[in-house]
Structure formats: structure tokens, C-alpha cells
Amino acid sequence: MQNYFTPEDAAQELKVEVMEIMSLIEEGKLRAIRIGSNIRIPVRELEELLVTCAARPAAHAPVASVSPEGNSRVVPTRTGRATFRVSGSIQTGAELWPGSMRYPIKFPKSFMDALLTHFPEGEVAVGGSFDAPSRGSLGEFIQQRLNTKMNPAVYIAALLIDEGYADPSRRGYIRFRSKKSARQNSSSSRVVGSDLPPKNR
Numbered sequence: 001m002q003n004y005f006t007p008e009d010a011a012q013e014l015k016v017e018v019m020e021i022m023s024l025i026e027e028g029k030l031r032a033i034r035i036g037s038n039i040r041i042p043v044r045e046l047e048e049l050l051v052t053c054a055a056r057p058a059a060h061a062p063v064a065s066v067s068p069e070g071n072s073r074v075v076p077t078r079t080g081r082a083t084f085r086v087s088g089s090i091q092t093g094a095e096l097w098p099g100s101m102r103y104p105i106k107f108p109k110s111f112m113d114a115l116l117t118h119f120p121e122g123e124v125a126v127g128g129s130f131d132a133p134s135r136g137s138l139g140e141f142i143q144q145r146l147n148t149k150m151n152p153a154v155y156i157a158a159l160l161i162d163e164g165y166a167d168p169s170r171r172g173y174i175r176f177r178s179k180k181s182a183r184q185n186s187s188s189s190r191v192v193g194s195d196l197p198p199k200n201r
Contacts, residue, residue, distance in 0.1 A: 002042055002043060002044065003042075003043045004040040004041060004042055004043065005040070005041045005043060005046060006038075006039065006040065006041075006130070007021045007022055007025070007032075007039055007041065007130045008129065008130065009041075010030075010041050010046055013046070014046075016099065017077075017082050017098060017099050017154075018128070018130065018151075018154075019084075019098035019099050019101070019150065019152060019154075019155065020098070020099035020100060020101075021041075022130065022150045022151075023098070023099060023100070023101045023102075023150075024049065025039070025041075026150070027102075029049065030045060030046070030049050031045045032045070037132060038132075039130055071087055072085045072086055072087040072095075072097070073085070073086055073087075074086075075155075075158055075159055075162045076158065076162075077154055077155065077158045078126070078154060078157055078158050078161060078168055078174070082099070084096055084097060084098045084099065084155050084158070085097040086159060087104070088107075089159075089163060090112050090115075090116070090159060090160060090163050090165055091109075091112070091163075092109055092112075093106075093107060093108045093109035093110075093111070093112055094106075094107050094112070094159065095107070096152060096155050096156075096159070098152065098155050105150065105152050105155075107146075107156070111145055111146065114145060115138075115141065115145075115156075116165065116179070118141060119138070119141075119176045120176065120178075120179065121176050121177065121178050121179075122175065122176055123169050123170075123173050123174070123175045123176075124136070124137065124138055124173065124174060124175075124176060125137035125138070125139075125172060125173055126138050126139060126153050126154060126157045126172055126173060126174060127139025127140050127151070127153050128151060128153050128154045128172070129151065130150070130151045133151055133153065137153065138153045138156060138157055138174070139151045139153035142156065157174045160174060160176070161174060164177065165177060
């Protein structure tokens with residue numbers, strides 16, 4: 001029997017974000033199997049990916065065909081180890097480009113409104129696991145509400161923090177602010193279209 005990686009294992013092995021692994025699977029560049037709600041990547045497929053994705057000189061590098069719109073901004077993940085691009089906001093609906101994804105993950109205004117209603121205040125698990133986000137977590141909510149094989153909970157958590165709807169909490173958790181506190185903070189601390197981190201704006 002061959003060995004398998006979870007998307008989290010593969011991301012750790014390659015030192016990339018899990019969303020990048022999921023993007024490769026969605027684009028058909030990395031073969032994986034689904035068993036129920038679990039995703040497994042054969043080790044040989046990951047090894048083959050490393051061969052096919054070998055770095056080439058810049059003159060031969062392909063040009064990305066889709067990029068974030070001009071009014072997007074850079075947001076750091078909760079841990080600060082990576083960034084992603086965002087167009088829009090929690091209040092208006094947003095499109096997120098994690099890692100090197102060519103196409104955004106879309107979160108309509110109706111989804112964002114439902115999210116804020118579902119999590120009114122208090123500490124919530126982020127639930128970043130692709131296979132089985134923890135019960136009652138942001139990740140579970142996203143997978144139940146959106147028809148997606150991905151789990152972009154870590155990016156939504158970072159956006160909620162960036163826009164003042166939540167604060168970082170203990171590892172793997174965020175703390176939603178009261179609606180009044182969130183409205184006051186989000187309207188006074190963000191500059192739409194700015195690529196500077198909030199501290200430098």
C-alpha cells in the first residue's frame with residue numbers, strides 16, 4: 001500500500017500555505033483522492049509535482065492570466081507567516097487570492113452578513129483543517145454555507161481581524177467583537193486600496 005499526505009502534511013512538507021496545495025488540486029496540477037470528507041495526496045503525486053514545477057529561468061516563466069483587481073490590498077495571515085490579497089471587505093463582500101491562486105475565492109455580501117449574524121461575539125475556533133474543521137468553527141461554517149472544497153477559514157479570520165470585527169485569541173482561535181465595537185473600529189481604521197499594513201497607514 002502506498003503512503004499518503006493530508007493537504008496540511010503536504011503544505012508543511014513544501015513549506016507553503018495549505019490553500020496553495022488546495023489550489024493545485026483544484027487546478028488539476030496535483031492529483032488527490034477524496035474519501036468522504038477527507039482529502040489524501042499520494043506521495044508519488046507530490047514527488048511528481050516537484051519535478052513538473054521545477055524553477056525555470058525568468059525568460060521561460062509563464063505569465064499569470066488573472067490577477068487581483070487594482071483596488072485590492074495585502075492582508076497578513078493571523079500568524080504573519082504569509083499574506084494574501086483582498087478586494088472588497090467584510091461589509092460589502094470580498095474576493096480573496098491566497099498564495100499564488102489565479103482565481104479568487106468569492107464571499108458575497110450575503111455570506112458575510114450571515115457570518116456576522118452567526119458569530120455575534122466571543123471566542124470561536126478558526127477550524128482551518130480541510131478534512132474536518134472543528135464543530136462550531138469558522139471553517140465548518142464556511143464549508144456548510146459555500147459550495148467549496150477548500151477551507152479558507154484562516155484567511156477569513158485574518159480579514160475579520162484586519163477589519164476590526166475580531167481580535168486574535170489563543171492559538172487557533174479568534175475573538176469576535178461586539179457589533180458596536182466592530183463597526184466603530186472598522187470604519188475608522190481601514191483605508192480601502194492601501195497595501196500598507198494597518199500599523200503603517
